[in-house]
Amino acid sequence: MSTSSPATIEDVARIAQVSIATVSRAIHTPEKVANSTRLKVNQAIAITGYTTNAMARSLRLGRSNMILVVAPDIGDPNFSNILVGLENEARSHGYGILIGHTQNDPQRGLEYLKFLNSNQAAGLILFTGILPFGHQSMTARLPPSVGVFEPVYNGGIPYVGVDDIEGARKAVDLLVAEGHRKIAFIGDSRTRLAYSRRRQGYDAGLDAAGVPAHERIILEGDGTIESGRLALEQLFMRDTLPSAFMCVNDQTAIGVMIGLRARGYDIPADFSVTGFDDVPQATFMTPSLTTIRQPRTAIGKAAMALLLELLSGAEPPDDEILLTPDLIVRNSVSGPARRFLKR
Amino acid sequence: MSTSSPATIEDVARIAQVSIATVSRAIHTPEKVANSTRLKVNQAIAITGYTTNAMARSLRLGRSNMILVVAPDIGDPNFSNILVGLENEARSHGYGILIGHTQNDPQRGLEYLKFLNSNQAAGLILFTGILPFGHQSMTARLPPSVGVFEPVYNGGIPYVGVDDIEGARKAVDLLVAEGHRKIAFIGDSRTRLAYSRRRQGYDAGLDAAGVPAHERIILEGDGTIESGRLALEQLFMRDTLPSAFMCVNDQTAIGVMIGLRARGYDIPADFSVTGFDDVPQATFMTPSLTTIRQPRTAIGKAAMALLLELLSGAEPPDDEILLTPDLIVRNSVSGPARRFLKR
DNA sequence: ATGATCTGTGTAAAGGTTTACATCATCTCC
DNA sequence: GGAGATGATGTAAACCTTTACACAGATCAT
Structure with a gap:
């Protein structure tokens, strides 16, 4: 008008x-x-x-209608779909989403801490496996917060994500069912909770299959494509090859597949490979990647729902909220190559 | 304390x-x-x-330090890297990023319009090809705004993106240099400015190569994987096959490649394919996709820089800001199959 | 010595809301 | 018919900043 x-x-x-x-x-x-x-x-x-006027309202109420979402890397293929779930749920309750990415730099994390202190966000969603605010993390007075996708290592923050142990178990079980016994686990990490849980699932599966601990092959990795390729090279140097690679995530699996193809091997005829996450690329690989699907949108929705509850005064839940991951069977797994059957 | x-x-x-x-x-x-x-x-x-206290400050100043970024789909593989550029530039100037995704629903767009009206955002970045606020778009009093990645069809809004004509031209020129003359353009659209510009580049390239207009094959498409596959099916029905497919974007190209493989053809031996955008998947396809790379982070950075200038009172630029796209040569292009050489 | 200029600081208003408290009219019940 | 309860509305304070304006003291030119 x-x-x-x-x-x-x-x-x-x-x-x-x-x-x-x-x-x-x-x-x-x-x-x-x-x-x-x-x-x-x-x-x-x-x-x-x-x-x-939202500013006046927030000033008067002493609380904004924004939720800060912090991720180490916005470009992470897992991030966007979780964000969709977060955003939908938030918006339908009148909240908006503020995003920040730290690129794993604590200095940048601190800048977002300022955002919080200046009352611009009422709550916090952490996509990172650790509190991203450097050494001030401990003393910082955080607003209601929820960790998502990866449990937060150092903060006693409620967590919504997938059941990593169960997911990993589904992957091993498939490999075992196909006849594999020499299954390498690529991407072990003591500092990343999600990864060590997937390792637990792996161990549980091999326990059940009666594969003794000393026959298991474990390699470290940080979940990047490069880490997958590197781990593979180490195995070839050592000459202790498995018949299947169970990778801690899809990126690692992609790295392993690239490495195997570079050496002229066929997947899955020579080696089987599984991933974890079901990132968009997984469909388009050749062969397409058998993996564990994270219900990303659902995770985002559940996490935001929990955060909104906390904001309206609810008590934090005692336990983590774990959703069920599905096994997505594609073309990177078959029975072990003949030379492994001989033994 | x-x-x-x-x-x-x-x-x-x-x-x-x-x-x-x-x-x-x-x-x-x-x-x-x-x-x-x-x-x-x-x-x-x-x-x-x-x-x-940012709330009190914004209230007093009548202007917030948030920028609203609206995209139809946060999950778009092009989006996240642009977002990185936007966010970095904004944060380094004390601004935060608020995100919204409309899923092409004008109703949802309207909800974000409310965000703007309530003073929660000082500026607007539009990732969409059109104003997403339905019929109120015209009367709405928008804050300083910048379109990004795709020119805004209906709004006289400054635009930062890639030179689509030049990019498309690079793709045709490559195909022509490889010896192709029958090159199909998949994904024409009159309503999407970016697409019609890529079409212009295509026409310009074939003009220069002396391929008469009536030998060109043009198919509509909305840029989804499905649209690529569908266009391909139409061509096979008509039985007017080209030797190369120049696709309006990578998604379309992926659709075409899936269709060709389903019919048992080899790429690039039987048909060459090019895309546009260089989405992350492009590397992992088999064969990897030759395409035109969007400098996404740079686009985001430039767009935000422009917006911040507008916010501090600068006049909108007369012209669009166009960055140069690079041709990324991978493995989906070779010379035309023999049967095309005969004619 | 007088007035003008400059520097540094304080006072108070304004920005748009929400909400405790006060007010007033109406209704209920004996 | 009067006391008290109920319901609807208004008044004003508070949330925390920024900044125009006023003021005081120092410096300078005459």
């Missing part, structure tokens, strides 16, 4: 011929306002095109 | 024994404050751990 500055609650009050308090009540607690008055107010709102 | 509510400017003033006005000035216009005073204030800030 007017070309000048946006309508305030006072404009509405004037047109509806009531006080600003009544307008505010008509909006937030309509049951406390007479029907006739509410009608007038609503008309006035329609006429003016009034929208509550 | 204190476990209670965060320090305000008044706490700082009390400790430094000055007025709150002086504290504010010491922070924002230090040159207007005596050295000795500034020192006291800085100490007091250190003691209290004071951070400016």
